[in-house]
Amino acid sequence: MKLYPLFVLMATATVFSPGPGVVMTLTNALRYGLRGSIGGILGIACGALLVALISATSLGVVLATSALAFTALKFAGAAYLVYLGIRLWRAPAFQFAEQLAQPAGFGRRFAEGISLQLTNPKAIFFFLSVFPQFIDASAHYAAQFSALVLTYAALVVLIHCLYALFAQRARGWLVSERGGRLFNRAGGATFVCFGALLATARR
Known part of the structure; x- marks a missing residue:
């Protein structure tokens, strides 16, 4: 396996950088x-595993070489991000009392995390372009692939849990009606911006 410490540093920077998954978490x-966010975090991690598996198959080659497939994936991802942004923008400001009364569905959060990661340009570009550079062609491919992908998924869980803990610390202001409304709109605008950037991205 080539330069594993460098891979960990690059993967950490990729996961830690703000993106759609961070906004969702x-x-x-x-x-x-924190407990209610675990489903989404695990969904994002599993989505990363699926993106990695796709990048290792013939479908990954098609996405890397076909302009049509790349464009279709790009616009599908952009549309999904814009949808999430509009939904979050229009959502009512959440209240602390409501948070305690309405438990989050693990399955729904998990599915949302997977769906988001499958259309996340940051993860897709990482596994299609950066990831292969750390595979040593002269060594056992499956062992290297598994180690690198599981490392990435573990970093997703760890870093997103840290983001969730940080959000809890800042809850005092954000759970107010004004703070909640501003957060919803800032997060919604962020999703829409990511969607627009993805729609205009080039190979």
Whole structure:
């Protein structure tokens, strides 16, 4: 395996950088608490595993070489991000009392996390372009692939849990009606911006 410490550093920077997954984790943590955000975090991690598996198959080659497939995936991801942004923008400001009364569905959060990660340009580009550079062609491919992908998924869980804990610390202001409304709109605008950037991205 080539330069494993460098891979860990690059993967950490990729996961830690703000993106759609981070916005989702912060939103879930503020609405449902750390426990309620776990489903989404695990969904994002599993989505990363699926993206990695796709990148290792012939479908990954098609996405990397076909302009049509790349464009279709790009616009599908952009539309999904814009949808999430509009939904969050229009959502009512959450209240602390409501958070305790309405438990978050683990399955729904998990499915949302997977769906988001499958259309996350940051993860897709990482596994299609950066990831292969750390595979040593002269060594056992499956063992290297498994170690690197599981490392990435573990980093997703760890870093997103840290984001969720941070969100809980900042809850005092954000759970107020004004703070909640501002957070919803800031998060919604962020999703829409990510969608627009993805729609205009080039190979």
